Amino acid sequence: MDQPNQARHAAVDVSPTRRAFYIGFINGAMSLIGLALAVPAAIYLLFPPKLRKGQEWVETSDLSTIPTDAPTEIFFQRTSVDGWRVTNVKATAWVVKKPNNDVVAFSPQCTHLACSYHWDDPSHTFMCPCHNSVFSIDGQVLGGPAPRPLDRFQTKIAGGKLEIGPVEPHA
Amino acid sequence: MRKIIDWLEHRTGLESAIKNFLYEDIPASAGWHQIIGSVAVFFFVIQVFTGSLLAFNYAPTPGEAYNSVKYIMTELTGGPLSRGLHHWGASMMLIIVVLHMIQVFIYGAYKKPREATWMVGVTLLLITLVFGLSGYLLPWDNRAYFGTVVTTHIASQAPILGPYLLRLLGTQGDSVGNVTFSRFYSLHTVLLPPLTILLIGIHIYLVRKHGVAAAPGDTAPKRKFFPEQVFKDTVGVAVAFIILFVMAVVAKVPLERLADPTDTAYIPRPEWYFLFLFQTLKFFKGPMETFVSVVLPGLAVLTLFLVPFIDRGPMVRLGKRTFAISFVVLAAIAWTGLTTAAVVTTPKNQESADTTETPATETPEATANPQSPIPGASAPALAAWQRLIPEELAGLGIFKKQGCLGCHPGAGRKGIGPDLTRIPAGQRNVAWLVPHFKNPSQIVPGSVMPPVDLPNADLNALALFVLTLTPRNEQALEAAPDFVTQGAMVYQMNHCNACHQINKVGSKLAPALDGVGLRHDRAWLEKHFADPGSVTKDTIMPAYKFAPQDLDAICKYLLQLPKGA
Numbered sequence: 001m002d003q004p005n006q007a008r009h010a011a012v013d014v015s016p017t018r019r020a021f022y023i024g025f026i027n028g029a030m031s032l033i034g035l036a037l038a039v040p041a042a043i044y045l046l047f048p049p050k051l052r053k054g055q056e057w058v059e060t061s062d063l064s065t066i067p068t069d070a071p072t073e074i075f076f077q078r079t080s081v082d083g084w085r086v087t088n089v090k091a092t093a094w095v096v097k098k099p100n101n102d103v104v105a106f107s108p109q110c111t112h113l114a115c116s117y118h119w120d121d122p123s124h125t126f127m128c129p130c131h132n133s134v135f136s137i138d139g140q141v142l143g144g145p146a147p148r149p150l151d152r153f154q155t156k157i158a159g160g161k162l163e164i165g166p167v168e169p170h171a
Numbered sequence: 172m173r174k175i176i177d178w179l180e181h182r183t184g185l186e187s188a189i190k191n192f193l194y195e196d197i198p199a200s201a202g203w204h205q206i207i208g209s210v211a212v213f214f215f216v217i218q219v220f221t222g223s224l225l226a227f228n229y230a231p232t233p234g235e236a237y238n239s240v241k242y243i244m245t246e247l248t249g250g251p252l253s254r255g256l257h258h259w260g261a262s263m264m265l266i267i268v269v270l271h272m273i274q275v276f277i278y279g280a281y282k283k284p285r286e287a288t289w290m291v292g293v294t295l296l297l298i299t300l301v302f303g304l305s306g307y308l309l310p311w312d313n314r315a316y317f318g319t320v321v322t323t324h325i326a327s328q329a330p331i332l333g334p335y336l337l338r339l340l341g342t343q344g345d346s347v348g349n350v351t352f353s354r355f356y357s358l359h360t361v362l363l364p365p366l367t368i369l370l371i372g373i374h375i376y377l378v379r380k381h382g383v384a385a386a387p388g389d390t391a392p393k394r395k396f397f398p399e400q401v402f403k404d405t406v407g408v409a410v411a412f413i414i415l416f417v418m419a420v421v422a423k424v425p426l427e428r429l430a431d432p433t434d435t436a437y438i439p440r441p442e443w444y445f446l447f448l449f450q451t452l453k454f455f456k457g458p459m460e461t462f463v464s465v466v467l468p469g470l471a472v473l474t475l476f477l478v479p480f481i482d483r484g485p486m487v488r489l490g491k492r493t494f495a496i497s498f499v500v501l502a503a504i505a506w507t508g509l510t511t512a513a514v515v516t517t518p519k520n521q522e523s524a525d526t527t528e529t530p531a532t533e534t535p536e537a538t539a540n541p542q543s544p545i546p547g548a549s550a551p552a553l554a555a556w557q558r559l560i561p562e563e564l565a566g567l568g569i570f571k572k573q574g575c576l577g578c579h580p581g582a583g584r585k586g587i588g589p590d591l592t593r594i595p596a597g598q599r600n601v602a603w604l605v606p607h608f609k610n611p612s613q614i615v616p617g618s619v620m621p622p623v624d625l626p627n628a629d630l631n632a633l634a635l636f637v638l639t640l641t642p643r644n645e646q647a648l649e650a651a652p653d654f655v656t657q658g659a660m661v662y663q664m665n666h667c668n669a670c671h672q673i674n675k676v677g678s679k680l681a682p683a684l685d686g687v688g689l690r691h692d693r694a695w696l697e698k699h700f701a702d703p704g705s706v707t708k709d710t711i712m713p714a715y716k717f718a719p720q721d722l723d724a725i726c727k728y729l730l731q732l733p734k735g736a
Contacts (some may be wrong), residue, residue: 014399022398029409036416037217037256041224044249049242084230084242 051081057165058091063157066097071119071126071137073108076164093153093164094119094126096137106139107151107167126150193397198385201400204278205383206407207271212371213408214264217415218302219364221257229309231356233349236311237429244426255419261303263415265444268299276478277495279486280384286479288377293476295370298363300444305359307442308352313520316430317439319347319355325452328461329469346432387486427520436555436647438520440513447509453516555647556655557733559639560676564728565663566636567648568656569629578620581645588620592642604634632663658728661721670712673732681712685735696726 014022060076071094080089094106106126110117115130125142126135133144140149154165180186228247230239243250272292275281281289308319326336341350394400431437441449448464455463474481482495556564570576578588598604603614608630611620623630639648662668668677673684691699695706700722703712717725 019398022402026398026402026405029405033409033412036412037220040249040252041220044224044247044253045227047248049246050248051246083228084235084238084246 049083057156057163059158060093060162060164063097063101063103063160063162066095066103066162068097068099069137071096071106073119074105074162078164091164094150095162103155103157103162104139105153105155105162105164107153109151110146111141111148111150111170112144112146193395193401195379195396196393197383197396197400198389199391199394200386200389201383201394203403203407204274205400206404207267207274208378209404210407210411211264211267211271212375214260214267214411214415215367215371217412218257218260218264221253221260222360224253225257226360231309231353233311233352233430236309236352237426240310240312240426244424251423252419254424255422256415258424259415259418259422261306262443263411265299265303267411268296272296273499277492277499278384278386278489279482279492279495281479282482282484282486283479285377285381285384288374288381289479290476291370291374291377293472295367295374296475297472298367298370302359302363302367303442303444305355305363308347308355309359310426311352311430312427313430313434313437314427314440316347316432317434317437318441319351321439321449322441322445323347323351325448325464329465330461384486387488436644438518438643440517443510446513447506450509450513450516554650555644556651557731558674559636559648559651560674561659561662561668561728562632562676563636563639564651564656564659565629566632566634567651568653568660569625569633570636571649571653571656573623573625573633576649581649591637592640592645594637594640599638601631601634601638604637605630608633628663654724654727655731657720657724658726661717661725662728665715674735683735684729685732687732688730689734693726693730696729697722700725 058076058078061074066072066074073092074095075090075092077088078091079086092108094108096104096106098104108116110128110130110133112128112131112133115128117126117128117133117135119125120127123134124137126137126139128134128144128146131145133146134142135146135150136142138149139152141147148170151170152168154168156163156165176186225243228239228243228250230236240254243254275289275292304319304322308315323337323340323342326340327333327342329336339354341354342348440446448468451463452460556567559567575591578586579591580586581590581592584590598607605627607614608623608625610622611618623633625633662673667684670678670681671684672678677683687696699706699712700715700717702714703710
């Protein structure tokens with residue numbers, strides 16, 4: 001902007017105090033409006049949905065069909081709440097039954113980066129193909145980058161059948 | 172801080188660009204009346220912002236759209252607010268854009284050299300309308316669906332272009348389906364927003380190029396845009412935003428039932444700003460309808476574009492713009508009159524209840540079937556005949572039994588007798604109808620209708636039923652199952668309304684029977700009829716011994732009664 005213009009306009013421009021008021025109001029009002037839009041948007045995007053619970057407990061196989069001391073991958077259906085959609089999804093779990101009929105159901109996802117691991121009979125361990133994590137039959141980490149033992153599902157025996165529940169919270 | 176700004180300025184020229192924009196010269200006569208355009212731009216930004224928020228949680232297919240909107244409204248914190256801002260923002264956007272246009276119009280700021288600015292502005296107005304139209308379909312509830320069906324039918328009547336418009340909109344035959352939906356959605360979110368941004372940019376560039384229009388004879392030294400006019404703009408923005416925010420908080424946007432193309436009783440209505448066109452459709456038929464609904468609006472839009480070429484004189488001060496101001500006033504009166512008429516004369520849909528008001532009684536299992544995304548719980552849809560009182564239903568039973576349809580075949584069809592859905596006002600009462608039933612040729616000379624030989628009570632019921640008929644509900648009413656009409660006739664014959672009421676008609680001595688099926692089962696009802704005292708203490712209801720088919724009919728009728736309003 002050239003100086004002569006500025007000088008000419010200064011005569012009809014507003015007084016300094018009024019100017020300060022205008023600028024203050026503009027900044028204040030637009031900041032408030034910005035907040036009124038940004039805060040609800042953040043809440044809307046970040047707060048978890050008021051969850052409709054999917055099916056918590058699913059009845060799976062008869063306990064007698066699960067061999068002792070041999071980890072078995074079982075398949076079952078559960079309803080899953082996915083946003084606005086409720087669907088039946090196929091799920092799996094690695095189940096280990098001990099001689100005293102204690103049952104453990106491991107979540108099928110490796111605790112490193114959630115790849116699917118499998119039971120390797122020759123080495124008597126769970127092995128994950130992604131980054132070579134290795135777990136014992138108890139789920140303890142024997143090697144590889146996994147940061148914690150295998151996650152477990154809650155289990156219940158009802159009427160001779162194994163019921164699988166939600167994942168137990170890990171440390 | 173200064174160093175960062177200097178770096179930016181040197182690399183991008185941002186600071187001087189902003190300064191140039193802010194310290195633009197504006198006429199001394201510029202003032203409050205010119206803030207409306209800025210408010211419009213601000214609202215466009217809000218619409219893009221809130222629209223994006225909604226799009227983050229919205230599924231754009233007819234199969235999933237409704238459920239995802241319901242998800243936003245019932246499960247997400249801040250969901251109803253986001254939708255509210257977007258929905259009311261759309262209405263406010265249109266109002267603001269029209270006010271802006273009116274201001275420019277009455278001031279004559281479209282005159283040379285600003286004709287291009289005006290025409291870009293009219294285009295932006297049309298785009299705003301298309302935004303409103305395309306967005307209206309997206310919730311895929313009954314309101315959205317049927318409103319769009321009517322719109323596409325109007326489009327199909329455009330001379331010459333009609334069929335091509337239909338194909339462009341992706342409609343096949345009569346239906347608004349997946350393809351139409353996708354086109355409306357991509358129009359609304361992909362095509363129109365960048366186009367609008369481009370046109371707004373051009374519009375503002377043109378305003379700047381020619382400068383804000385000064386009032387005629389304004390020779391005072393120019394002022395700066397910033398901070399005084401920007402302050403006024405901000406006041407306008409703040410006031411409009413407060414109104415918007417309050418509306419979004421206080422007035423929850425309803426979500427009606429999932430779109431049901433087979434619902435014959437639903438009365439379509441467009442968004443409020445199209446109601447005036449909707450109303451004109453009621454007055455004209457055939458080629459006149461096409462003329463009024465397509466050709467005339469088309470000509471009006473064309474005229475709007477050409478305003479700067481129609482009114483070419485020099486700019487005069489506001490006080491002298493009598494023609495322009497009268498024109499606006501007349502248009503406003505016409506628009507308001509038509510819109511009010513539309514609101515007053517269009518019957519309300521009974522099903523307009525907001526389905527997001529009864530959340531969370533549905534189990535996930537109930538909604539697990541992905542093929543039928545019907546949201547579980549909530550009352551089953553009320554059929555048209557379920558709104559009739561027992562006497563009217565009994566009348567329907569008599570209507571069918573007497574074979575009235577033989578000579579009065581119904582809406583639009585030619586028969587020996589007149590259309591009962593359009594009985595003239597003078598005959599639209601029981602006092603005319605009952606004597607007519609008893610002795611038709613005496614009441615209507617030359618009539619070949621045989622007398623209806625029934626007791627007075629039955630004739631009353633028949634008359635009441637006939638009076639419920641309208642062209643729209645006729646088929647739905649006549650679809651009432653036989654057990655319902657039989658049951659209603661048993662109800663009437665036994666004067667149950669002497670003590671009970673259904674649908675607010677009857678007596679208050681005994682409990683209302685609406686929704687009795689939700690409280691008791693068939694076995695209880697039969698026992699109650701046979702010996703009321705054995706199931707209800709201290710009752711004065713006498714025992715009723717019905718013939719087996721009457722007992723069956725009345726029990727079935729009562730058990731299906733919907734809950735009272």
